[in-house]
Amino acid sequence: QSALTQPPSASGSPGQSVTISCTGTSSDVGAFEYVSWYQQHPGKAPQLLIFEVSKRPSGVPDRFSGSKSGNTASLTVSGLQAEDEADYYCCAYAGSNRWLFGGGTTVTVL
């Protein structure tokens, strides 16, 4: 099963918003409400930002929001800050206890 499709890069100026897409199929992203997003800084482990499409774990700023339409999920980072410069990965449940990740998107704060 192929990885989920994300744009390789995205950018925005401080204070602006950036939205990252994550495209799957009707068997994964489109089938379940189990899409999550992770932030990874260089040399660090990924950190959970969003789970179940749009829920934030405690401690994650509300600048991070998630949504889904059909087979495509999205992560929006509002009010971009310098520390938001990182790689972002989506993850989706593909049924039968299988999980898929996206290829990752590098966000640059201009």
Place this chain on the structure above:
Amino acid sequence: QVQLQESGPGLVKPSQTLSLTCTVSGAFITSGGYYWSWIRQHPGKGLEWIGYIYYSGTTYYNPSLQSRVSISVDTSKSQFSLNLRSVTAADTAVYFCARYYGGIPFDLWGRGTLVTVSS
């Protein structure tokens, strides 16, 4: 504070078996609802889910790796382990252990360990 820590050889020869252990501290590995996971990241690439295990020993694997992978748990040591057989250079990656809990996938990660496959 719950922590996960990977350990194991950083260099493995082609055709041999890659073996890693993840030690769970600050929580009971036998707590209900938790699945203990392995995830890898090829150099400069995205993430790949390898599989996970419940404390009872029930396992689920990525179909693309299923023929070569096994995950086991040692509840007495609060550890779970990854074995990946017949490795090639394509298995060179940073290997992470992570926790999955009921609808909240991979909310806690170890720091990761780089495993290089080379002769």
